[in-house]
Amino acid sequence: MGSKATLKNIAGILEISISTVSRALKDHPDIAQETKRKVRELAELMDYEPNAFAVYLRTNESKVIGLIVPEISNYFYHSFVSALENEARKKGYTLLILQSGNDSAVEEANLRLCKLNRVACIFVALCSETRDLATFNRIGSSGIPIVFFDKVPEDNNCIKVCLADRDIGRLAARTIVGKGKKNVLAMFGNPNLSITRKRKQGLTEEIKKLTPFVNVSTVTANNSSEAKAILIEAMEKKEKPDTVFCMSDEILTGVIMGINKLGLKMPQDIAVIAISNGFIPKLTNPEITYIETSGAVLGKKAMQTFTEILEKGISKKLDVINSKLVEGGSI
Amino acid sequence: MGSKATLKNIAGILEISISTVSRALKDHPDIAQETKRKVRELAELMDYEPNAFAVYLRTNESKVIGLIVPEISNYFYHSFVSALENEARKKGYTLLILQSGNDSAVEEANLRLCKLNRVACIFVALCSETRDLATFNRIGSSGIPIVFFDKVPEDNNCIKVCLADRDIGRLAARTIVGKGKKNVLAMFGNPNLSITRKRKQGLTEEIKKLTPFVNVSTVTANNSSEAKAILIEAMEKKEKPDTVFCMSDEILTGVIMGINKLGLKMPQDIAVIAISNGFIPKLTNPEITYIETSGAVLGKKAMQTFTEILEKGISKKLDVINSKLVEGGSI
């Protein structure tokens, strides 16, 4: 109670100088043990916490990391965030989490906010619709390092941490062909994203390479309900698919709803294979076979990259994480 | 490029005083149009952004709101966060999102962090294991308002925004009795939380009130896999339940996995009713009947409460949100 806990106040009460208090609290070797003890005791008593803003203003180094994602309620981002937060906490950083809700305008506002808060670094997973990277470049060149992850730009002149998307597509292809499937409906998200293009390329090219007898038709589903509708429509045709490939959890949820609506059995009526973080696949019967994309691993890697930037000052880098197949009974 | 954009710099280039620049940028009526124009142009050109930390240091008012939740990857919290963020953004606030991972120690560290960052307000959903509210009280009395939501303390001497948990329990009870069920396995989360106690009370008392012929056995499941195990074990007994009640999405996912594992059909083999935000219930066949708890509504309410605190300076308040039944085909 009473006056708030500041160095000045502590100094006033103890009748010593502000700098002595500051140094005592930092365990500076110059300060006498006795003084340190007194200062620390009073600081404790007064519940002293340094004013982060004043510290920043002085040191020009904020301990906040900006994180911009389209949507956090996504198991992939969630595990990414958890991992990143853990690593960040260890190093004394706080996460400023911002969601763009897949709106470029909001994304830009978030970027401004990061700049305004002079964050130490910004981690970004792009919105699907973002095409213009000008703002990112401007901020990047203004001194705040930007690390793109998952949904990264094509441009190689930046720092990226991402999954081996092409390999993931290939792994899916090999699984599908290995199970003797013939007619694949492959659902992808926003075609603007490199992540989409790479997964699609990996899948289609590998299948073509392995065998000429498997037919793949690729479609775009922008969200869960579109995926559901597309599946239902496809299953009503004569030439219906024997397998559905889902490039994300969002699409997978739509597909599950569609399958339930039609009362289909996996894998007899329709086989399913997805790229997922592993939570949704466990909810069906049989469980969905998926290629695991670990947000946790990516998050750790991203923080490592940030550390490297700090230490070595790189401005261009590409880190790639591998994935593995987890078998359920859906294919 | 070159020197960074500060008021001082702009003033230097234009050869006017810092305060004139500051006022021009704020569109202060005292300043000449011509001057304003010049200042604004240069500021634009230099990509000027005020230093948020300096502003805070001066005004003693940070535009950051702290948000502490056990886990954000929870559809309930997610929709809460989204709503809160939207409202906050409108008022120029940023969200500092912190997760406690159901660990009281981390929760306390997060609290400290909020204080360190001198946030304008802290929104908290308690960890299950948190028993000691001393730190909260200390911070609350240090001037930062704390608004508890969802997982709130029993104590009435604080600000709480929560669901009508007892009514939710009663609604579930009426639904179960209405469907003619006789033997209910009711699964609840951490018994320390008032949210758990109230839902349990509402359910059991209402059933007892309605009819003496329905048997309810309540159990505690601390997480998804415990819920799964409990269900499987219960279904192997002679006196097996005809209905499962799940007090949360986490428990519900475990129950779904258990049902799938045993190959049971809803509602014939087992009826299911849950309290949920509505995402998971849509993934099964038939869809799960649930009582909807809207995080979005709660989030909006929470922000309103904060506004009231700012304007009227209340320190004690209870807001309650109602819920409704959404029928799937699981009961």
Next chain:
DNA sequence: ATGAAAGCGCTAACAG
């Protein structure tokens, strides 16, 4: 071993 003083970037009261 301790203190005095400057300054981070900004705002606002006061003075022309």
Next chain:
DNA sequence: CTGTTAGCGCTTTCAT
């Protein structure tokens, strides 16, 4: 209409 000044809380150099 514009400038001067003090100060938010802290770190750090330079004296002593």
